[in-house]
Amino acid sequence: MRILFASLASYGHLYPLLPLAVAARDAGHDVVYATAPDFHPTLEKAGLETAAAGLTLHEAFGLLFTGDTRSRYEVPQAELNEAIGKAFGKLLPTRFMTDLAPVLAERKPDLVVYEMGNPGGAFAAHQAGIPAIGHGFGRVSSGSPMEYIREQLNALAAELGIVGESRLFWGHPFVDICPQSVQAPEFVAGARRVPLRPVGWSEPGELPSGIEGRDRSRPLVYLTLGTTGASQAHLLTSALRGLASLDVDVLVATGPSVDVEALGEVPSNVQLEAWVPQSELLPHVDLVAHHGGSGTTLGAFAAGVPQLVLPQGADQFTNAAAVVEAGAGAKLLGDELTTDAVREAAGRLLADSTVADAVRGLAAEVAGMPSPEDVVAQLPQYV
Template sequence: MIFTSLVSHGHLYPLLPLAVAARDAGHEVVFATGEDMLAVVEKAGLAVEIAGFGMREAFESIAGPDAPKPNASDAPPESFNPVIGEVFGNVLPRRFVADLTPLLERHRPDLVVYESGNAGGAIAAHLAGIPAIGHGFGRFSPGDVMDVIYGRVAEFATEVGLGGLKLPSFGDPVVDICPESVQAPDFLATATRIPLRPVGWAEPGDLPAGVVGRDKSRPLVYLTLGTAFGDEDVLKRAIGALARLDADVIVAAGPTVDPASLGEVPGNVRVESWVPQVELLPHVDLVVHHGGSGTTMGAFGAGLPQLVLPQGADQFTNAEAVVAAGVGAQLIGAEAVEDVIFEQARKLLADEAVRGAARRLADEVAAMPSPAEVAQRLPEFAG
């Protein structure tokens, strides 16, 4: 079997539990992704092949190295849709098809498991005549930008002789890690869905001092803007707000923000470059985050209230889903000022209705099939 994902933590991590479970079930598994992520895959004990390149390189090939990020620009987010559509609907798929085609010819796998954002993985498998299934990385998010991406994917697919592929699933079954109650209705109505519990994945590491065995009468708040959309100003505002709570705060600055740039922080706040999120969440009382799929799914599974500060991509529709499920609140753009963040966080920590909804959602996640159970089903889809 070949698993393949875009070159991003948020797109790759969700596939690792099933890939590892498939290997443990006795299948030969090779994971194909870009060079920047190979070390992560190797730490999971999987064989690797190089395919694709990173999103930053892809964006720079279109917009140049100095182009602003959508969350760091005064331009409306929708003005970036043509560039985003070109990157995810043409540049990345084209590169993955070029790299995966010889790999598929050499390995001749019985099944390709492609991450759903990696259209090139799907197209390469279909061109090679190899059975394939998609693997979601969170909620399937409808919207204008996705329409642009799918339009460009359809054009590329037609160019290579695969016109008429049914998007977004390419006509393939899809491993879905999102609880059904919060999944997009359009996806549920049209997809052949293989439910899989979102168990999360993190590189091994120690929790910050004081987390284990802490005084649980004092809440612990976790703040992160993820690995791709970190924003120094947003983090500073959020730190200032959360420090005013009668709570302890752990901040994961992520790879895009230097912790030193955040300056001196109050005594109840601890800033780390990185934390093992999967291990941290069971100790947390509230997650304040960007709405990335990994953090959203992790908070669902841990039964935690969420305050979402979306910055880009699918984070806005994830935030809407959090609110619709009754498990949190969202603050968008100019709404995310210190006083409002403080007030919303304070309310969420005290809201028993939100906590009850979060616990029910966690129960739904716990009832979903495990990676080991889904791995046992994979031969059903293989050639």
Template sequence: MRLIFTSLVSHGHLYPLLPLAVAARDAGHDVLFATGDEMLPVVEKAGLVAESAGFGMHAAFVSFFGPDAEPRATDGPPESFYPVIGEVFGNVLPRRFVADLEPLLERHRPDLVVYESGNAGGAIAARLAGIPAIGHGFGRFSPGEVIDVINGRLAEFAGEVGFEGVELPSFGDPVVDICPESVQAPDFLAGANRIPLRPVSWAEPGDLPAGVAGRDKSRPLIYLTLGTAFGDEGVLKRAIGGLAGIDADVIVAAGPTVDPAGLGDVPGNVRVESWVPQADLLPHADLVVHHGGSGTTLGAFGTGLPQLVLPQGADQFTNAEAVVAAGVGAQLIGADATKDAIHEQARKLLADDAVLGAARKLADEVAAMPSPAEVAQRLPEFAG
């Protein structure tokens, strides 16, 4: 069977699709992955054939609004940017992906398109080509006003190309859901044709920081990251200051948006890296302090780790709420995320048996979800 996978052009949207794409290839299917140029090397490192389609989120903002229009957290209240975000994610990105995917689908004529749920252009392009399609979530489906704005603009674009009254955000397609049911959004569970898939952490191959594998396990290891898109030097500095005062080792992944040198000298129990192989590091950690990105949140769910979430944007706020509701962690938002508050919350989480028990229960739920290999065997069911 011929398959085309397609995702938006970012680590957080692409990585969740790679386990199923690789499993489908290993099952003997002909797999092609279509995403923007910046992510093609990542796909190729996974051993998959890749072709260019779409462009990155920053390029989408700049192409439509100019270089000064991309929202920044310090520019105003989040709701002031909803129209801009709705235009980019509900029109600019889908329109570009449809334009790029149409000739690609014509050349390859796949039996099935697997589109990442944020990439509505993949769903529309498949419909225009008359090819069956399924969605693939990248985490918890997060309802909210900004999603409503995006879906409103997307409905307009879908109507423009001939699809009036489509069911959004899933277009009525089955959806591969990598979020454990107990923490998934109830509204999504109520209406979705859901294909559960165990969230498998994906990271580019690399070595763990020195000393992690053979460390003294009587001393906790705290992993701190703000991810690949929302890194903030000030937040990281406060978090490092708070965590360094705990009798623990701290590993910091600064990410591509923060220069480690800008963090200055750090205490002896803190180690700063530009990047770490997160999937390999999580099993060694005792606590994750992070931004609430879907990949890190789900990775911590699967590893049974307590979480302290410092949300910075996008779906991170609803992910943080889900962490708290599940009893597996705490959140600190905005001005509440002080050095002292981070210290106190992290210290409590490391010692809270109830939180650890809830985290282990959630890890058991994740382990019981179908594997990528199992779901790959089902894909012909959806090809029509």
């Protein structure tokens, strides 16, 4: 079977699809993965054939804010929500649909698997008369700015003659890597879910020194604010100093957008790393403090690790709420994110047996979900 995978050009949108794409290739299917060329090296490291389609998020927002010298944090929230709606609801899907059309005409796939943030893949498949299924990257969000995105998407879908509603992915089957107990109940009630175990993906690499074989009697806390602009140095500094004041070791993944020099001198129990193989690291940690990205949230669920969520934007607030509702951690919002608050919350989570029971339950739920190989075996029925 010929299968085309399609996602936005962002690690948080691309990585969740890679386990299924690789499993499909390993099962003997003819697989090609379409996204913007900037991320083709990542796909090639996974051994996948690539096709060029779409814009990066940076390119899309650059077009919307051409000539605007304000930083993201200087744009009023209402204006930012409108821009997000235009970017994800019209600009990105329209461009992806246009770029993907000749690829579909040439490759003639039997099935398109499109990532939930990239409905341009679904629209292109519709125009070409090719069956399509959606693929999630986490909990299906609601509220602002999703309302702005869905308004634009539903209008675009209507123009193309696609019947249905974007929240339920126009009636398409939906590969859902979010455990049902923490998925949005209103989505579960109406969606054609195909459960898939969330399998962490990170580029091959060595764990930081001292992680393997460490003394587990001393807790290890992992701190990350992701790979996007949300990783601001002052937020990272507040969080790491709060964590470092506990009797723990702290491993910080600074990401590409933080000037490490701006962090100043860090305490002796803090280790800074620009990048870590997160999927391999999580089973070794006792608490993860993070921004609420879907990949880290689901990875912590799978590893059975408590979470202190420090959301900054996008679906991170929804993920933070889901963690708290599941009893798997705590959240600090906005001005609540202080050194003292981080210390108090982290210390409580490390000692809370109720939280420990909740994360063990989530890990068991994830382990019981179908594997990528199991789901690949189901794909022919959707053609």
